[in-house]
Amino acid sequence: MPVDKIQFGTQIWTGESALDGLDEIKGKRIFLVTDPFMVESNNIEQITKHIDDNNEVKIFSQIKPDPPISEIVVGIEALKEFKADLLIAVGGGSAIDATKAMKFFVAHAVKDNSKLDLIVIPTTSGTGSEVTNFAVITNDEKGVKYPLVTDEILPQIAILDANLVESAPQKVTVDTGMDVLTHCLESYVSINANDFSDALAEKGFQMVFTYLERVSENGSDMEARRKMHNASCIAGMAFNLVNLGLNHGIAHAAGAQYHIAHGRLNTILMPHIISYNAEMETGVMKEPNRAAKKYANLARLIGIHVANPKIAVRSLINAIVQLRKRLKMPATLSECGVKQDFFEETKASISSAALKDGTTTTNPRQPSQAEVEKILEDSYI
Numbered sequence: 001m002p003v004d005k006i007q008f009g010t011q012i013w014t015g016e017s018a019l020d021g022l023d024e025i026k027g028k029r030i031f032l033v034t035d036p037f038m039v040e041s042n043n044i045e046q047i048t049k050h051i052d053d054n055n056e057v058k059i060f061s062q063i064k065p066d067p068p069i070s071e072i073v074v075g076i077e078a079l080k081e082f083k084a085d086l087l088i089a090v091g092g093g094s095a096i097d098a099t100k101a102m103k104f105f106v107a108h109a110v111k112d113n114s115k116l117d118l119i120v121i122p123t124t125s126g127t128g129s130e131v132t133n134f135a136v137i138t139n140d141e142k143g144v145k146y147p148l149v150t151d152e153i154l155p156q157i158a159i160l161d162a163n164l165v166e167s168a169p170q171k172v173t174v175d176t177g178m179d180v181l182t183h184c185l186e187s188y189v190s191i192n193a194n195d196f197s198d199a200l201a202e203k204g205f206q207m208v209f210t211y212l213e214r215v216s217e218n219g220s221d222m223e224a225r226r227k228m229h230n231a232s233c234i235a236g237m238a239f240n241l242v243n244l245g246l247n248h249g250i251a252h253a254a255g256a257q258y259h260i261a262h263g264r265l266n267t268i269l270m271p272h273i274i275s276y277n278a279e280m281e282t283g284v285m286k287e288p289n290r291a292a293k294k295y296a297n298l299a300r301l302i303g304i305h306v307a308n309p310k311i312a313v314r315s316l317i318n319a320i321v322q323l324r325k326r327l328k329m330p331a332t333l334s335e336c337g338v339k340q341d342f343f344e345e346t347k348a349s350i351s352s353a354a355l356k357d358g359t360t361t362t363n364p365r366q367p368s369q370a371e372v373e374k375i376l377e378d379s380y381i
Contacts, residue, residue, distance in 0.1 A: 004194045010131045014160040022050035029056045031084035033099040035063045035091045047090050058082045067098035068140040075102045087118045093127035096120055100135035100153035120155040123164045125228040126176025126263055128183060128236015130158035138256055145252040147358045160233055162226040170216055174327040177212040177228055179263030182247055182270060183235035189277055189291045190362040192242035200238035202301060207231035209302045216327050246367060247273040249360030253353035257346045260336045267324055268333060271317045272378045277364050284310040291364040333380040343380050347373055
């Protein structure tokens with residue numbers, strides 16, 4: 001059997017005073033990457049007020065959702081010109097992924113910057129990027145997303161401060177929260193899953209079902225905010241150990257074409273992916289496969305006690321669909337405004353790209369092109 005190598009390379013700062021740790025940084029040239037809203041709203045001051053005047057700081061805020069390669073190139077040039085010796089990423093997945101990409105490409109272009117440290121401060125509770133060696137960048141011209149996976153982009157420090165997500169709009173809260181649920185589900189049934197990743201995935205899964213609806217209804221519920229912020233990080237630790245699956249493979253490919261929020265797209269696909277992985281098409285009396293048994297374990301964690309694993313899976317799918325409905329999220333691609341003719345035009349290319357995506361390799365079932373297209377069709381209606 002292969003050896004499972006368990007390593008958590010990122011130090012996590014959490015608690016009410018997590019940002020105070022920045023006060024200790026002295027004499028650095030800090031390249032701070034964020035999105036325009038953080039600067040325009042002055043929210044970035046929540047970070048910069050902790051950075052001592054002894055440091056030189058350059059703020060780069062040319063970041064938009066699904067960061068394109070062209071934008072990252074601009075950031076790389078600014079980073080090289082500034083001669084930074086510390087990177088700080090502040091924002092959601094786009095700002096963090098863009099910063100990771102900058103770190104990677106600068107390290108390979110400028111030998112002196114090969115040990116550029118990275119501190120990540122997430123302002124959404126969803127991607128888990130603060131503790132992963134993943135980043136996703138977009139080729140706008142080709143409409144393709146490329147996962148970048150290497151330990152070279154693993155952050156040295158992650159700072160979790162739930163106050164930074166208190167003002168997140170309800171749509172962002174639920175989109176990112178359901179992305180956390182997807183991370184838990186996919187890492188749990190990954191072909192690489194182990195006892196350690198399972199423990200993290202199970203805990204994150206329970207936390208989402210306990211706290212996401214609460215924070216959706218009341219964004220000022222700081223206990224729920226903190227729990228979801230922690231759940232996002234926990235889920236990130238899980239999938240960083242064992243990778244993800246077909247849900248993300250399709251979401252990466254479809255997101256580049258349809259420009260639907262990543263967590264929302266994952267949520268639309270999720271019931272169909274679970275059904276496919278558990279081979280629900282063979283009927284509930286058929287011997288359950290490994291994925292079905294594991295999904296049944298998760299069902300029990302949220303109070304679904306059914307002896308037949310496949311019936312438990314069906315109940316889990318129903319629980320997710322009902323949660324999605326209570327969160328006022330769309331259930332289909334068509335509800336998100338994807339036109340029928342454009343869907344038909346892109347269905348094959350999305351399916352092909354999903355099969356090539358690095359996250360699909362650890363899915364519990366290896367799908368065919370036709371099977372991916374069927375999942376897309378079921379997600380469209």
